[in-house]
Amino acid sequence: MSTPVLDVRGLAFAYPDGHQALFGVDLHVHRGERVALLGPNGAGKTTLVLHLNGILEAGAGSVTISGLPVTRPNHLEIRRRVGIVFQDPDDQLFMPTVRDDVAFGPGNLGLRGAELEARVETALAAVGMSHLADRAPHHLSFGQRRRVAIATVLAMEPEILVLDEPSSNLDPASRRELGELLESLDVTVLMVTHDLPFALQLCERSVVLSDGVVAADGPTRDLLGDGELLHTHRLELPWGFSG
Amino acid sequence: MGAGHGTHLHVEGHSVVHRLPAHTKLVGLVVFVLLVVALPRDAHGLRVATLLVAVGVVAATRVPLRHVASRLVVEVPFVVFALVLPFVATGPQRTIGPVTVSRDGLDAGLALLATATTSVLMAISFATTTSSRDLVRALQHLRVPDRLVQILSFMVRYLGVVGSQAQRMKVARESRGFRARSLGSWPVIASSAGALFIRSYERGERVHLAMMSRGYTGQMPVTDPLSAGRRDWSRALLPSAFAVVALVIGYAA
Numbered sequence: 001m002s003t004p005v006l007d008v009r010g011l012a013f014a015y016p017d018g019h020q021a022l023f024g025v026d027l028h029v030h031r032g033e034r035v036a037l038l039g040p041n042g043a044g045k046t047t048l049v050l051h052l053n054g055i056l057e058a059g060a061g062s063v064t065i066s067g068l069p070v071t072r073p074n075h076l077e078i079r080r081r082v083g084i085v086f087q088d089p090d091d092q093l094f095m096p097t098v099r100d101d102v103a104f105g106p107g108n109l110g111l112r113g114a115e116l117e118a119r120v121e122t123a124l125a126a127v128g129m130s131h132l133a134d135r136a137p138h139h140l141s142f143g144q145r146r147r148v149a150i151a152t153v154l155a156m157e158p159e160i161l162v163l164d165e166p167s168s169n170l171d172p173a174s175r176r177e178l179g180e181l182l183e184s185l186d187v188t189v190l191m192v193t194h195d196l197p198f199a200l201q202l203c204e205r206s207v208v209l210s211d212g213v214v215a216a217d218g219p220t221r222d223l224l225g226d227g228e229l230l231h232t233h234r235l236e237l238p239w240g241f242s243g
Numbered sequence: 244m245g246a247g248h249g250t251h252l253h254v255e256g257h258s259v260v261h262r263l264p265a266h267t268k269l270v271g272l273v274v275f276v277l278l279v280v281a282l283p284r285d286a287h288g289l290r291v292a293t294l295l296v297a298v299g300v301v302a303a304t305r306v307p308l309r310h311v312a313s314r315l316v317v318e319v320p321f322v323v324f325a326l327v328l329p330f331v332a333t334g335p336q337r338t339i340g341p342v343t344v345s346r347d348g349l350d351a352g353l354a355l356l357a358t359a360t361t362s363v364l365m366a367i368s369f370a371t372t373t374s375s376r377d378l379v380r381a382l383q384h385l386r387v388p389d390r391l392v393q394i395l396s397f398m399v400r401y402l403g404v405v406g407s408q409a410q411r412m413k414v415a416r417e418s419r420g421f422r423a424r425s426l427g428s429w430p431v432i433a434s435s436a437g438a439l440f441i442r443s444y445e446r447g448e449r450v451h452l453a454m455m456s457r458g459y460t461g462q463m464p465v466t467d468p469l470s471a472g473r474r475d476w477s478r479a480l481l482p483s484a485f486a487v488v489a490l491v492i493g494y495a496a
Contacts, residue, residue, distance in 0.1 A: 053456055079458045086456075090404050091449040096376035096396060100466065105457035107464030116466055136376075138403045156457065 003067045004028040005160045005188045006052065006082075010061035012212075013047060021047040023212040024061065029160065034182075034189040036199035036220060039209035040234035045192045048209065049162055052190075053082040066159055080109055083153030087165045089145035093137035098129065098148050101137060105156040123155035124148075127181060143174030147181065160188045167195045196224055196237050208233055252314070252370040258305045259478065261372045264471040265381035267479035272369045276362045278486035285350055286493040290357040296485045297364035306371045314367045321359040328352035365482070375399040377469075384469045389462060396463075397450075405443055412439065 006029040014020040021044040029035050039045050050056040051063050054070045063070040065081045086092050095101035102120045111119060124130045127147040137145060146166065153161060166182070167175045179201055182189065193199050199206055199220055206223050208216040210233040216223055223229060230236060260268070279293050301311055332348025373381070379396045383389075412435050423432060471479075 050452070055452055055455060076458050076460070079456055082456075084453075084456045086449065086453050088449065090401075091446060092453045094397060094400055094450050094454065096374075096379060096399060100376065103466040104454075104459075104464065107466040108458035108460065112466070136400075138400065152457065 002030065004030050004064075005033075005066050006190065007064040008048075008051075008061070009064075011048070011051060011058050011063060012060040013051065013056060014059055021212055022051075022059075025209070025212070025214055027207060027214060027217075029188060029190055031159075031188055032186075033205060034191065034203045036203040036206040037190055037192045037209060038194075038196070038199060038206055038223075038233075038235055039215075043209045043233075044212045045209055046164065049084060049164060049190075049192060052160075052162055053079050053084060076109070080105075080156050081159045082162060083156055083158030083160070084162045085146075085149050085153050085164065085166065087168060089137075089142070089149040092149040092152060093145060096136060097133070098124070098135055098137060098140070098151075099133040101148065102133075102152050102155045105152060109156065119155045119157070123151040126154055126185065127151045141174075143170055143177070146170065146174075146178065150181070154185070154187075158187065160190060161185070163189065163191045163193075165193055165195075166191060167193060167198045194235075196235065197241065200224055208235070210234075253374045254306045254310060254371045256305055256372065258303060258372065260300065260304045260368060263372075263479050264469050264475050265373050265377035266384045266469050267471045267475050268369055268373060269378075269381045269385065271479035271481075271483055272365055274480065274483040275365055275486050278483060278490055279361050280358055281490060282354075282358075283493045283496075284354050286489075286496070287350075287353060287357070289489040289493050290354060290361070293486055293489055294357055294361045294364075296482050297361045297368075300368045300482055301364050304368045304372050306368075310371065311364075311367055314370075315360075315363060318359050318363045321355060325352040325356040325359070328355065380465075380467065380469055383463065383465060393463060401443075401446070404446075405439065408442060409435075409439055 006027065008025055008027040011022055011025040012020070013022040025044075025048060027048075037045055037048070047056065051058060051070070052065070054063075054072070054075050057072075058070075065078055068074055068077060068081070070078050093101050095104055099120055102123050103116055106116055106119045120133070121130065124133055127150050129144065129147050129151060132140060132144065132148070137148065140148065150161075150163075150166075163182075166178060170178060175195075175198065179198065182191075182202055189203070191199065191203060203220050205218065206216075206220040207214055208223065208229070215233055216226075216229055224237065279290075282289055282293070329344035329348035329352050332345035332351065334345050334347045336343050337346040337349065338344075376399075379392060379399070382392045382395065416431065416435065421428070421431060
């Protein structure tokens, strides 16, 4: 098998206050895969995500991105390779205009001039937001802001796109459009979500994280069909969907 | 959502002033104002001349007069002070019609009024023709410390977000029957304000995380640098050139 894009081995982490969030997580994601990371609140999903680009440092175990270990000297390259889209687009979009915001990441990588402009244009075109480039982020709708947030990360040409609750707070039409957008992107995706139908629609494979360990890893359809597994880990399909 | 377009100072346009690079305008504004306040106190004629220059610049922006007039309200405290000054100052007196006022006070009041109006008009022509984004870029270009530029830039971005959060909290309070009527309601408002501070602080932390995730290392990248030619600079500094002439005449006389 080729080198996995994301290779997490025996990752454990405790917060400074002593609360241990992860107890030895193993996770491998290969190029072109779209994987859903499922789990109840407090399972350690966000803690895991913050390890993927070195915001949090592993207490034990390791994280490797396309063969490059996540260590302090590698942070800039790791943060190029791992694009995290946070849940609240207002946290992600902090520059005065959409264009400046999309340029922020590649700008930090040292890109300037025509090359930078091309990156920004391509990323905005990929999410269908080119026409709003000169608008201020706070003048956009929530769905548009989420798309722009994805563009800010795509502009860094990441090897893996990590999305934290991408479908939260979206109306059904925006949620569907986001699904279509994510399907159209040629990029490896790890998607943290509570939205099980959304996971089924987009991700062939799912991983259930519960109490800081990987409790299940397999085809999404099989996991969602296992009523007992879902019940044990406080996961629920919306009313009307049979297990 | 945040404040609408209409409540911002900036007015879209394509006038000569709009098209000048922001940093040249900012330098032009600061230099001009410094020169105007340096004029000798009793040089009323020269002060009126600089006021006319400021009026000319405002006219060149082609911003609707109504918009400029409503922005002039910031000057009111100075106007009040300038009007009071002739009555409270001491020294030789002078009688104008039915009232007797201090001559020094009158001079100082007139000088204050003219200087304030000139400066405010210039500041308005800068503010109405420069977007907040360009202001941030200008400060960055002029090597204002990065920390200060970032604080300003985040303020511009998050004022609306924090404002709408405060508004939602107010609606939530009132939906549970709260009405701010007496001193007794202050603790409630104070704790709301406290909650807002904490939420903003937490948002700040999340924004910082998002910035680091995109490779931020403490310096904002200048992705779209400003540039200005000799022509831009000469246009931006034209009002200051007038002010220099006025200053030379004022001190020579």
